[in-house]
Amino acid sequence: xxxxxxxxxxxxxxxxxxxxxxxxxxxxxxxxxxxxxxxxxxxxxxxxxxxxxxxxxxxxxxxxxxxxxxxxxxxxxxxxxxxxxxxxxxxxxxxxxxxxxxxxxxxxxxxxxxxxxxxxxxxxxxxxxxxxxxxxxxxxxxxxxxxxxxxxxxxxxxxxxxxxxxxxxxxxxxxxxxxxxxxxxxxxxxxxxxxxxxxxxxxxxxxxxxxxxxx
Ligand code: HEC
Numbered sequence: 001x002x003x004x005x006x007x008x009x010x011x012x013x014x015x016x017x018x019x020x021x022x023x024x025x026x027x028x029x030x031x032x033x034x035x036x037x038x039x040x041x042x043x044x045x046x047x048x049x050x051x052x053x054x055x056x057x058x059x060x061x062x063x064x065x066x067x068x069x070x071x072x073x074x075x076x077x078x079x080x081x082x083x084x085x086x087x088x089x090x091x092x093x094x095x096x097x098x099x100x101x102x103x104x105x106x107x108x109x110x111x112x113x114x115x116x117x118x119x120x121x122x123x124x125x126x127x128x129x130x131x132x133x134x135x136x137x138x139x140x141x142x143x144x145x146x147x148x149x150x151x152x153x154x155x156x157x158x159x160x161x162x163x164x165x166x167x168x169x170x171x172x173x174x175x176x177x178x179x180x181x182x183x184x185x186x187x188x189x190x191x192x193x194x195x196x197x198x199x200x201x202x203x204x205x206x207x208x209x210x211x212x213x214x215x
Contacts, residue, residue: 055169056158059208063156063173066107066123066206074103107206108135120168120211125175127204129194131186135204142172142207149174150202160212167213172205 090099145157158171183197
């Protein structure tokens with residue numbers, strides 16, 4: 001199942017023809033991502049001899065898909081539209097027709113659709129210096145994880161948490177300022193508490209969380 005999951009996701013996002021098709025393909029591949037990811041989450045009722053996948057591996061797969069979709073959207077939709085002067089990415093995308101969602105909003109908005117409709121899968125970009133206070137770490141442990149990632153950005157930091165008697169696998173991956181556009185926008189944003197980000201800095205983390213064990 002997992003091999004099919006990885007290949008099935010990569011193919012639609014990899015083909016790119018023109019602007020409208022880019023957006024349509026991107027949307028389609030996000031939906032596909034939803035369906036296939038959820039089918040890979042641990043479920044109760046498995047026969048004992050059916051091979052299972054560790055939560056760490058599931059989180060790594062989800063992370064790879066999210067990050068590649070974000071990069072694809074940034075490169076083939078946001079940058080293209082901005083270069084052509086057609087539209088800009090911004091927070092006011094819901095009310096301004098000339099504005100399309102920022103890459104971070106793609107992540108946070110689609111996660112809301114997942115968690116209500118399906119299984120409690122949640123993902124979110126958080127930071128110690130959030131522009132939006134909603135992206136503040138949930139607790140001191142998440143804060144510690146973000147500090148830990150700054151010192152050692154090579155690995156995710158994960159733990160099991162309990163929410164209303166349900167166990168969740170909770171992982172945080174480093175979110176790195178890959179380009180000048182990341183730091184320029186954050187440093188100049190009026191709500192950003194930090195104004196001296198540099199390329200290569202850990203700007204925050206991507207939280208991936210999903211239920212594990214019997215539900
Ligand atoms: C054009 C402006 C812009 C660019 C470019 C941009 N961001 Fe952001 N970013 C924002 C805004 C605005 C938010 C808050 C969005 C919200 O309301 O949740 C945000 C949110 C975030 C967050 C969540 C914490 C917070 O600040 O609220 C992280 C982490 C983040 N961005 C990292 C990055 C990285 C890494 C890049 C480059 C790969 C990047 N951003 C590029 C504007 C930008």
